[in-house]
Amino acid sequence: MNKTGNLRKMRTELNTPVSYSLLLNDTAIALNPAIGHPLKLTYTGTINCIHCGRKTKKSFNQGYCYPDFIKLAQCDSCIIKPEQCHYAAGTCREPEWGEANCLQPHYVYLANSSGLKVGITRHNQIPTRWIDQGAVAAVPVMKVSSRQLSGLMEVAFKDHVADKTSWQKMLKGVAEPVDMLARRDELLAAVQDSIVELQARFGADAIQLLPEAEVVQIEFPVDVYPTKVKSFNFDKDPVVEGVLQGIKGQYLIFDSGVINIRKFGGYEVTVASAALA
Ligand SMILES: [Zn+2]
Structure with a gap:
């Protein structure tokens, strides 16, 4: 070929x-x-x-x-830092794109790529996002109403767990197994105050926990x-x-x-x- x-x-x-x-x-x-x-x-x-x-x-x-890099909403810095979403301020580069992509349900998840990490993704990017990160296991932790809210929640998790993958380590082998559900429960307890605070700000329905979610195992x-x-x-x-x-x-x-x-x-x-x- x-x-x-x-x-x-x-x-x-x-x-x-x-x-x-x-x-x-x-x-x-x-x-x-x-x-x-x-x-x-x-x-x-x-x-x-x-x-x-x-x-x-x-x-x-x-x-x-x-x-395109300086014009498209998908290239704006708030894509990397969703907690800085500025749609509500009326300054989104492309409001219609923001509505279709950011003002949509997102998941906060835990994945084991080069060790446990927190991440966020749009509902239709599961399990693609996990595969792209080289995760050997992942579990959605909560479903939230927007990309911005997923970013705010992720910031709270970051005080207790990594949010980056070491790609060199990820490429050198299969990550050590992690008890994903036990770690999820510990982390949820650690961010409980932030959940309450963000629910007060965005509405109780804006953050839904997913206690029944199953761990997805991924082999490469x-x-x-x-x-x-x-x-x-x-x-x-x-x-x-x-x-x-x-x-x-x-x-x-x-x-x-x-x-x-x-x-x-x-x-x-x-x-x-x-x-x-
Ligand atoms: Zn172009």
Whole structure:
């Protein structure tokens, strides 16, 4: 197989193990069958914005052109810090986008990626978000009425649990098991005052606990985990090749190094593999 197109975030499906597809524009290439075989990605030198398609010399925020980066609500800093949502102040960059994406139910969850962490995601991004983070287990803890409220709740959790994944550690093996439900109950007790406070501000119905939620276990298609994590960067070296040893999160793991596919959204690459039709 030899195909050229612009990279997108890999598409995933929660199977045992997770099924991955490499996306070149709209063409999906099932990637699990390539594990154990040589694979080569060559960057052509062209980047097209993942939003508008125009050519851009540099990629911003994992694939956008500069004009979109400063204009789109999805590139605003409140996406990374949802507690700073400014929709209510009337200054959302794109109010309609905010209504469709941020003023929607969100989940606060716990995941075990490189250890236990708290995170938030839109209701329709479960379990995609967990897979993208390389979590081996995850459980939704509460359903809240908006992205902003999920961010405010996450801030309260952050005093007691991590909110970041160490991607190097995540790539080096399977995280130590954590008793997710026991940790959830401890953390809920620790943030009880914040729950009461935010319910007083946003309404009792705005925060719903999910005591019946089940822990989702996730297995990744990895034959061999790297002992040292060397990362490829298309901006420095346009050729990424080696034997594909596995896929985890949004990373391809080669015997020669790893690459974060999501980081290179919009990059035009040629994918070559004898193992894929
Ligand atoms: Zn653009």
